[in-house]
Amino acid sequence: MQEMTCKELVELVTAYFEGALPEDEQTRFERHLGVCPGCETYVEQMRQTIALVGDLREEHVSPDAQQQLLQAFRDWKRQ
């Protein structure tokens, strides 16, 4: 089985996270990761990136918009 290179590995990180790699690819991926500190850092950074992007989530709906939607629902009901 041919060794996976770092250049190849960085393209497969999302597929790896999603469990979408074929079994032999996954084996090559994990084998490489076990011996390559550079790729270990890269994969860790991708995890951190995902976590930081996730922090952007905000939940706020303006009371105005809520009121408008409620009104729209009432109008719809009446029809």
Added chain:
Amino acid sequence: MSDSNGAPTSQPAVSQATSPRDDPRQDERRLIASLLSGDEDAFMRLVEQYQAAMLRLAQMYVGDRAVAEEVTQEAWLSALKNLDRFEGRSSFKTWLFHILVNGAKSRSLRERRSIPFSALADPDAADSDDAPSVAPERFRPAGDTYAGGWLAFPQSWAHLPEAHVASHETRERILAAIERLPITQQSVIRLRDIEGYSAEDVCQMLRVSEANQRVLLHRARARVRQALEAYFAEE
């Protein structure tokens, strides 16, 4: 729970899928019925749940916040109008978001925003951005004994102070990086990594294949990582 190999089990012969407690389809049928009967609380709970995500998604297509609010409002109305035709082939949520995305796309075309038409017409079309996840100069060239290996390892972010990593400035950098992405990549990273939808949901909302969804998500994440790497290397 789905034991497909036909092995006999001690479970009773009643299918678990019809258990009312954990069948999401049944919950949805109940929800639709509540809406059709005019249950305001049920409607407002839905608004609570989806409105913020819908607004952000719409804004990505139309740019302007006020227009995004209109588009979102229209999507709700259209969903209500067509509620009796909702067939449950997808979840209510994906159905609702699909209505939203369609509305937002046609609105942005009407407003002639500078979004490339091809990206809107066919999200499955090859994305113009096929740059690699990491600049090729960072790897050893062909012919080298370790061709394709890192020339220099990426610098771990583990030593950075948490206050810096989680700062307002970091947030701004990430947002800016996302806004620079092609719109299909933006849609996917927002839905997956910000809103937390599953791959399956996102494929249905955006009508892209699973493989395509993954490629778009990967490119988007790789760009954001690059932006963070550049930012964290600044000081």
